[in-house]
Amino acid sequence: MGKKLTKRSEDYSKWYNELVIKADLAENSGVRGCMVIKPYGFAIWEKMQSGLDKMFKETGHQNAYFPLFIPKSYLSKEASHVEGFAKECAVVTHYRLKNAEDGSGIIVDEDAKLEEELIVRPTSETIIWDTYRRWIQSYRDLPLLINQWANVVRWEMRTRLFLRTAEFLWQEGHTAHSTEEEAIKEAELILDIYADFAENQMGVPVIKGTKTESERFAGALDTYCIEALMQDGKALQAGTSHFLGQNFAKAFDVKYATKEGKQEYVWATSWGVSTRLMGALIMTHSDDNGLVLPPKLAPIQVVIVPIYKGLEQLDAISENIEPLVKELRKRDVSVKYDKRDTHKPGFKFNEYELKGVPIRIAVGQRDLENGTYEVARRDTLEKSIIPASDIVEKISGLLVEIQDNIYQKAKSFRESHITEVETYTEFKKVLDEKGGFISAHWDGSSETEDQIKEQTKATIRCIPLGGNPEEGSCMVTGKPSAQRVLFAKAY
CATH class of the missing domain: 3.30.110.30 (C-terminal domain of ProRS)
Structure with a gap:
């Protein structure tokens, strides 16, 4: 697995960057400021998506999708919104390329200039509220509770994998309500969902609060947030929920007919979390040996590594392991049995430790004879010998214990800081x-x-x-x- 990670105490920033790359989470791409999320990193993000999406749908929200491009005129309709994002916008000005006459390569076709420039979405309030004008006519159409999973672009000059990139993945919710009270209640509900997810699935303790006026989202009357503390003593904003008042409704003329037949502007919220959560997850729990993942978000919760000499021993171990793998999967435990003959057990131990797999089981010929397994937990690095008859129950209990332990450890650190x-x-x-x-x-x-x-x-x-x-x-x-x-x- 190459040389060891830089220690956190020596250079926290270098440790983080090395860990993201060595644990196969992501890497820098050929596009400046943009990243490639590798399969293992994306598997963690998919678990985050799945968990949050379930929570959104349980509270009545539906998913939709809106265009990547936003006409420049839309962005300028809400003054504070455009001011907040103007310096971060990527702009599309032409729609065609052509070969240069001197044969030097492809150039922009100057005759293919767009009548109106398009902004690559930094966030979708404007395009969505232009759409809502067509969707909302009456109080019967409210509340409108929409979420989208998408990518956005904010032109960042100083980037860091997951924490700050020019393009990132996120979800953005956009809701419309008949009353101010209902919209505020929605913004607070989402804040609670974010905090619940961070603490109970990510194992990251957070503080709920509101932002000061200067730190609010551009165009919001109030911004609610969850703040987490990383191991280097720096804070990280892990999610925000915004009460937008009637600003966007007025900018895009979104009105509804009340039960009494009056025309009123709707009240709005927007909210989002992004792949920045991956950064929070890494920096809250991981150590000098690599990632430490909460079992609820680990792509592999249990890895089983056979220790053998010759194919005969491997076959005997595999025959013993297959029923265990089936039984664990019946209990919705994600298991990998790594019987690759291209890598030695020691290499595999280091690999899965680096990747933060919560539980590692090692089994060799002697273990078969004794009817036991060697179980190592990633959070504490403790090893124990478990009888084969108890292994399934033990693993189930350990996963719960590890999830709680890493949360409590992070909470203790936060409280002491x-x-x-x-x-x-x-x-x-x-x-x-x-x-x-x-x-x-x-x-x-x-x-x-x-x-x-x-x-x-x-x-x-x-x-x-x-x-x-x-x-x-x-x-x-x-x-x-x-x-x-x-x-x-x-x-």
Whole structure:
């Protein structure tokens, strides 16, 4: 498997980049800033998709698909929206190529200029709300609860696999409602779904909150978010849900007839999570040996490696293993029996450790004679000898235990890296020496927020939801503060 990974303590960024590539998750492509997601990485993403899609459908949402291209005029209809995305847009100006007359190769045909430029979608609010104008006529058409799984392009100059790429995969939900209250309730529902998925499937503890005005989605009245903490003490925004008010309905003239026959603008939300979740998954759990995957999202939950000399021993082991594989699969456990004769057991052990497979079973001639299996768990690297008669029940229980253990480990880390401070001096000291989330009072002004960001590179990750807001004084200006907010340096 090549040389070992760089240690997290030596160079966290280098460790992350090496791990993504060595674990066969993704690689850089021939297109600057874009990535190739390899089969093993895509298998994890498919499990994420499947889990989230089920949760969306259980709450009444349906999937649809909208165009990749957006007319430039659509994007300019909602002023704050276009301002927020203008610097990240890829623009299509021509629709044809031709051979250069001097034989130097293919060039753009200058006679094939589009009448109106098309934007490669950075997000789909505008094209979707133009469509909703045709779909929504009456209160009977509401609520309209639509999601799409798609790719988007945001022209990033500094990219990192999964965390920030020019093109990425995501889901984006877009809903229309008859009342403000119903739209806000929808945005909060989605936030709860995202938090549930992150914690119970990804094993990633998150904090639910709202964004400050300067950090809101372009065109939103309110942005709800889940924030996670990575092992290097930096925060990562793992999902957002936006209450859009009537901004897009007014921009695209989307009205509905009420029961009383009046014409009213609808209320809107949009929400999304992306392949950035892969980055969160990797950085929350993995160690210096490689990936650590939660069983619920692991493409291979159990790998079985035979240790043998000669085909006769392999045949005997295989005959013993086949019933075990069948029984585990009956219980919806994903199992791989790796009997490749091109690689030695030691190589395979390292490979599956690097790829984060939750449980590894090794079985050799002596194990057959003793009626036992050697079981190694990836999260703790502990090994144990399990009687063959107990193996199925043991594996089922271990998968549950590993899922819970990696969540609790990440939660303990997060809890020990939330620090309350009272003064700006203390804030800067904690930021430099410890990192993590810093809970502090802020006066609510964008000027103070900008000052802190400029001087420390830390941003307000969220204004936490729930709990009992504690009044105090801003750590910078001393002005009144309604509650503590969470700061951190972030990805």
